[in-house]
Structures are given as C-alpha cells and as structure tokens.
Amino acid sequence: MPENSHKPAVFHDIIVSKNDILNCSYESWYSLFGAHAYSRAVVLPLPQEFIEYLESDDFTIPGEKSNPNPQKDSDWDYTPPSRPDPASRFSDLHQKIQETFKSFKYIAPKLNWSAPQDSVWILPGRTMKCSSPSDIYLLLKSSDYINHDLSHAFDEADSVPDKLQYHLILREWKEINPSLEFRCFVRDRQLLAISQRDLNYYPFLEDLHDTLIERIATFFDDVLLPKFGSNSFVFDVYLPKPFTKVYLVDINPFARKTDSLLFTWNELATMSPRDDDVVVRLVTQHNSGRFATKAHSQNHVPRDVLDASMDSSKMVEMLQNWSAMLSKESDETEESD
Ligand SMILES: Nc1ncnc2c1ncn2[C@@H]1O[C@H](COP(=O)(O)OP(=O)(O)O)[C@@H](O)[C@H]1O
Ligand SMILES: [Mg+2]
Structure with missing residues (x-):
C-alpha cells in the first residue's frame, strides 16, 4: 500500500478580510447596485437602544397591549403587571418603520447581513412577510441568524472593525x-x-x-x-x-x-x-x-408548542393530546410485535 494513501484531508484555508465582510453589508452593496436589486429598500441606521432591545431577554413587543382578554377558564388568574413599551426607548426608529409601511404595504426585513429566515414559524403565514412594526420586532428577536449579525459577523475575518454601524433593511415585499x-x-x-x-x-x-x-x-x-x-x-x-x-x-x-x-x-x-x-x-x-x-x-418550533407556550389551558390540552398519541403508538407497537 502506498505510504501516503491514508493522508488526512486538509481543509483549504479561506482568507476573509474585515473589508470583505463590510463590502457585503446590505447598505454597502445597495449603494452601488440598488438599481439592480430585486426590490426597493429603506435603510435605517440602528440606535444602540434598539440593539440592546434585540439582545435583551425582554420579549415585550412594542405596541402590544398586555393580555387584553385574560382566559376565564384558566387556573391562572394572575395577570402580570404591564411592562413599559420598549419602543419608547427607540421612538424615532419606530416612527420611521411605521412611515415605511405607508409606502411599502408589506416588508421583508433584514440586518446588515442576515434575514430572519429561521424565525418565520412565529408569524401566521410562516414567511418573512411583515405587515406591522411588531411583526418585524417579533421576527428579529426570535432569530438566531440576526443574533449572528450582532455577535459573530466577523468570526472568520482576519480582524474586527473598531466601530460598526448596524442597519435595519426594510425591503418592499415582492413575491x-x-x-x-x-x-x-x-x-x-x-x-x-x-x-x-x-x-x-x-x-x-x-x-x-x-x-x-x-x-x-x-x-x-x-x-x-x-x-x-x-x-x-x-x-x-x-x-x-x-x-x-x-x-x-x-x-x-x-x-x-x-x-x-x-x-x-x-x-x-x-x-x-x-x-x-x-x-x-x-x-x-x-x-x-x-x-x-x-x-x-x-x-x-412547531406552531402548537408556540401557541401553547403563551396560554396555559392550551398547554394542558396539548400535553393531553401528546400523551393520548403516545399511548396509541405504544398500543400499535405492542399489537404488531
Ligand atoms: N423583497 C423581497 N420580498 C420577498 N422575499 C424576499 C425579498 N428579498 C428577498 N426575499 C427572500 O428572502 C430570502 C432571504 O433573503 P437574503 O437577503 O438572501 O437573506 P440571507 O442573506 O440571510 O440569506 C431570499 O432567498 C428570497 O427568497
Ligand atoms: Mg445573504
């Protein structure tokens, strides 16, 4: 057997510079090639307060009323105190997003590099088609891909920029x-x-x-x-x-x-x-x-799990369905043995 037939495969180095990553940021390439882009887009620089909101565990969605119809048949009669609307910390941005909805009926959002394609399960249509600012916040906050932009965009690069401006890209939705x-x-x-x-x-x-x-x-x-x-x-x-x-x-x-x-x-x-x-x-x-x-x-995440996580009676119902399904499956397995 030839001596080198078991040489381990070597992964070829791919060198990426900080500027290569910056050139691919949406607002950067859009300023050069906007006329060739698939859709119109509004580019909004993000204030630090909005980035902190995205990174935080606060899942209050701006503009949402807290629990308007508490379930009467629920065992839980505790209503959490309403939290301050997070949009008050980035009211300028919130207003600009609202204004953009006047010209674009629906919006496909993204940050500098990534779109929240991993969190579409959270919207009813299971697409990135947003019809309100809260849809946008919900998609962005639930997405690991957006988190990647905030924390890992330069992981493979040879260096990291001293300062980085984040942008929210509001693309007009086009099928x-x-x-x-x-x-x-x-x-x-x-x-x-x-x-x-x-x-x-x-x-x-x-x-x-x-x-x-x-x-x-x-x-x-x-x-x-x-x-x-x-x-x-x-x-x-x-x-x-x-x-x-x-x-x-x-x-x-x-x-x-x-x-x-x-x-x-x-x-x-x-x-x-x-x-x-x-x-x-x-x-x-x-x-x-x-x-x-x-x-x-x-x-x-399955839609059932998401709905149930927000409603205790649905959670009980879902667990009952699951256990009924499991016992049916085990009965069927025993029968076929
Ligand atoms: N204006 C738009 N309206 C509707 N869907 C869009 C629009 N632009 C892009 N998409 C869809 O969103 C997907 C993801 O967008 P993209 O910018 O490529 O995200 P990422 O860089 O995170 O992969 C695209 O593959 C396309 O199917
Ligand atoms: Mg991309």
Missing part, C-alpha cells in the same frame, strides 16, 4: 419564485460556479442551463466586477421569466459560513477556473432525496 433563485461563487474575480438556491427538484431548470450561464456571466462582467470592492464573494440573483433580466438579491462573503449549497467549500476554494465555462449545479431526479428537508427547519 419570489424560489426555483429561480441562484447563488453564484466568485473567487479572485472569476465567476466559478452557480448553484440552485432552493434545493428542491425543478425539472425545467435543466433546459435553462445555458441561459443561466449567459445571463449571470454578463451581469457579473458588466455590473458587479467593475464596481465591487472584493475579489472573492458570493452573490445571489433572481431570474424570473422570461429570463431576460437578472436581479440582485444579496451579496455574501466568500467564507465557509456562507452556505455553499450544492458545492463544498473545499471544492470552491480549490477548483480551477475554466475559461468561459462556469460550473452550474442543479438538483437532479437522482440526488433530490438528499436535499429533501425544508431549509432553516432545524431552527423551527
């Missing part, structure tokens, strides 16, 4: 067909690879292979390359029918924490650029089972 969202990987100013972003199997994408490369490569050469400040980055685009226009959804750091989707980071860090030949990867009929889980679902 999006997830099958036509693509993530594009750029290393050393070369467009290397394109992956489908939503990992379900969409048979019609195979016929789009050449159109995708042509449209996205042209967008990269004509729009992004001349102006963007980093040599390596990952950009997300949306290409709705009739596939003539490319819309920019986001720009992310070329770093392991950005989801590499149908590629691996080691591949992306080491693959050699092929002249005019970008690698496009799609979910096929053969590998579709591997990606069958719903994106971000590891962070979701």
Whole structure:
C-alpha cells in the first residue's frame, strides 16, 4: 500500500478580510447596485437602544397591549403587571418603520447581513412577510441568524472593525419564485460556479442551463466586477421569466459560513477556473432525496408548542393530546410485535 494513501484531508484555508465582510453589508452593496436589486429598500441606521432591545431577554413587543382578554377558564388568574413599551426607548426608529409601511404595504426585513429566515414559524403565514412594526420586532428577536449579525459577523475575518454601524433593511415585499433563485461563487474575480438556491427538484431548470450561464456571466462582467470592492464573494440573483433580466438579491462573503449549497467549500476554494465555462449545479431526479428537508427547519418550533407556550389551558390540552398519541403508538407497537 502506498505510504501516503491514508493522508488526512486538509481543509483549504479561506482568507476573509474585515473589508470583505463590510463590502457585503446590505447598505454597502445597495449603494452601488440598488438599481439592480430585486426590490426597493429603506435603510435605517440602528440606535444602540434598539440593539440592546434585540439582545435583551425582554420579549415585550412594542405596541402590544398586555393580555387584553385574560382566559376565564384558566387556573391562572394572575395577570402580570404591564411592562413599559420598549419602543419608547427607540421612538424615532419606530416612527420611521411605521412611515415605511405607508409606502411599502408589506416588508421583508433584514440586518446588515442576515434575514430572519429561521424565525418565520412565529408569524401566521410562516414567511418573512411583515405587515406591522411588531411583526418585524417579533421576527428579529426570535432569530438566531440576526443574533449572528450582532455577535459573530466577523468570526472568520482576519480582524474586527473598531466601530460598526448596524442597519435595519426594510425591503418592499415582492413575491419570489424560489426555483429561480441562484447563488453564484466568485473567487479572485472569476465567476466559478452557480448553484440552485432552493434545493428542491425543478425539472425545467435543466433546459435553462445555458441561459443561466449567459445571463449571470454578463451581469457579473458588466455590473458587479467593475464596481465591487472584493475579489472573492458570493452573490445571489433572481431570474424570473422570461429570463431576460437578472436581479440582485444579496451579496455574501466568500467564507465557509456562507452556505455553499450544492458545492463544498473545499471544492470552491480549490477548483480551477475554466475559461468561459462556469460550473452550474442543479438538483437532479437522482440526488433530490438528499436535499429533501425544508431549509432553516432545524431552527423551527412547531406552531402548537408556540401557541401553547403563551396560554396555559392550551398547554394542558396539548400535553393531553401528546400523551393520548403516545399511548396509541405504544398500543400499535405492542399489537404488531
Ligand atoms: N423583497 C423581497 N420580498 C420577498 N422575499 C424576499 C425579498 N428579498 C428577498 N426575499 C427572500 O428572502 C430570502 C432571504 O433573503 P437574503 O437577503 O438572501 O437573506 P440571507 O442573506 O440571510 O440569506 C431570499 O432567498 C428570497 O427568497
Ligand atoms: Mg445573504
């Protein structure tokens, strides 16, 4: 057996600078490429008080009345004293969010880098579609991805900026067909690879292979390359029918924490650029089972649990249902033994 056949795999280093991370902050790329963004957006600088509110354990949602209809049949007749409205600490911001709702009927919010896709279970429609400031606060406060922006944005970077301004990005909600969202990987100013972003199997994408490369490569050469400040980055685009226009959804750091989707980071860090030949990867009929889980679902909590956590009688009802379900399951197992 050759001596080196058991050499351990070495993960290729991916160097990310502080400026690479800053260039991918929404307000930074939006100021360069706003005309190509998928939707209009209002960018609001965040006061320290709002960041403290997001980081705190205070789950009072501004503008909500405390317990307006206490349950008569509940064993709990204790009504907690109402807490001060947290929005009084960031009233300017609150007002600007309210004003934005006058021009955008619905809003998809995010902070500098991340959208709260992991906390959509908390809104009735289970999407990021917000119709009021409280929807926005609820989504942001429940999201680990938002917490990442506040505490870990520079974890993989070579240094940390001395001062950082956070922004709330209020994107006008526009329906999006997830099958036509693509993530594009750029290393050393070369467009290397394109992956489908939503990992379900969409048979019609195979016929789009050449159109995708042509449209996205042209967008990269004509729009992004001349102006963007980093040599390596990952950009997300949306290409709705009739596939003539490319819309920019986001720009992310070329770093392991950005989801590499149908590629691996080691591949992306080491693959050699092929002249005019970008690698496009799609979910096929053969590998579709591997990606069958719903994106971000590891962070979701069942709606029943959430509702019950806010209402003691629902909690009792839910536990009774669970125990009935469990005893039914164990009866069935015994019968089949
Ligand atoms: N204006 C919008 N209206 C509705 N949905 C949107 C809008 N912009 C983006 N989205 C959806 O939100 C998803 C996440 O947005 P994105 O900015 O890429 O978040 P992140 O950087 O956290 O991954 C996108 O993949 C897209 O499906
Ligand atoms: Mg992103």
